[in-house]
Amino acid sequence: MSLGIVFLSEVFGTAMLTLLGCGVVANVALRGTKGNSGGFLMVTWGWGIAVFAGVFVAAKSGAHLNPAVTLGLLVNGKAEYATGVPVDAVSTLTYFGGELLGAFLGAVVCWAAYKQHFDAEPEVASKLAVFSTGPAIRSAPWNVATEVIGTFVLVFVILTFGGTPSGLGPLAVALLVVGIGVSLGGPTGYAINPARDLGPRIAHALLPIRGKGSSDWGYSWIPVVGPLVGGALGGVVARIVPIIAAAAAS
Numbered sequence: 001m002s003l004g005i006v007f008l009s010e011v012f013g014t015a016m017l018t019l020l021g022c023g024v025v026a027n028v029a030l031r032g033t034k035g036n037s038g039g040f041l042m043v044t045w046g047w048g049i050a051v052f053a054g055v056f057v058a059a060k061s062g063a064h065l066n067p068a069v070t071l072g073l074l075v076n077g078k079a080e081y082a083t084g085v086p087v088d089a090v091s092t093l094t095y096f097g098g099e100l101l102g103a104f105l106g107a108v109v110c111w112a113a114y115k116q117h118f119d120a121e122p123e124v125a126s127k128l129a130v131f132s133t134g135p136a137i138r139s140a141p142w143n144v145a146t147e148v149i150g151t152f153v154l155v156f157v158i159l160t161f162g163g164t165p166s167g168l169g170p171l172a173v174a175l176l177v178v179g180i181g182v183s184l185g186g187p188t189g190y191a192i193n194p195a196r197d198l199g200p201r202i203a204h205a206l207l208p209i210r211g212k213g214s215s216d217w218g219y220s221w222i223p224v225v226g227p228l229v230g231g232a233l234g235g236v237v238a239r240i241v242p243i244i245a246a247a248a249a250s
Contacts, residue, residue, distance in 0.1 A: 062083075
């Protein structure tokens with residue numbers, strides 16, 4: 001498979017992920033929508049379905065949709081990211097680039113869908129929440145820890161049971177994301193994906209959103225660093241556990 005196909009696959013898959021994911025937040029958070037005040041459970045299910053759709057769209061590339069997943073596969077020692085796509089520096093950067101661009105584009109389309117509601121929404125925080133995550137209690141060390149833990153669960157479970165998201169199955173990955181959201185999403189809004197947070201945050205900064213306020217760049221490193229660390233840890237532990245199990249059984 002060519003890296004061009006990989007790139008486009010990740011762009012379209014991650015765009016679908018953020019279009020539907022940011023879309024459910026917009027439906028809940030923005031004034032005057034049909035789903036206004038639908039609650040956190042609606043958001044978690046919406047993001048789960050967004051993952052379900054994104055994995056199908058990006059099946060050709062293995063549907064990483066997330067730099068933390070790509071990194072987890074890298075440190076896990078996989079020979080290929082997807083069939084015919086060897087793990088190397090160029091392919092890794094191709095995945096990262098496709099994921100980030102796709103996340104940005106999905107957020108832009110979400111804004112277009114909800115343009116009138118962004119204009120009608122007076123709360124700056126509600127507008128930013130559509131695009132990016134933020135903490136319930138701001139504490140950098142603990143916010144990072146939450147993102148590390150949530151992303152570790154995501155990558156470790158994917159690698160343990162499926163090898164790649166597409167191998168595990170779209171529905172299973174979607175339910176895993178819902179589970180992480182309802183169980184571990186309270187402190188930070190569970191970015192668990194650097195592209196999912198950074199791409200839409202860049203969109204928020206660039207789009208002509210009426211009265212949008214700050215993009216909160218002071219917090220922006222946390223949903224990037226935390227998931228990358230968690231993804232790497234998930235990849236390492238998923239590699240070690242079978243070795244330990246095999247040694248114990250012998």
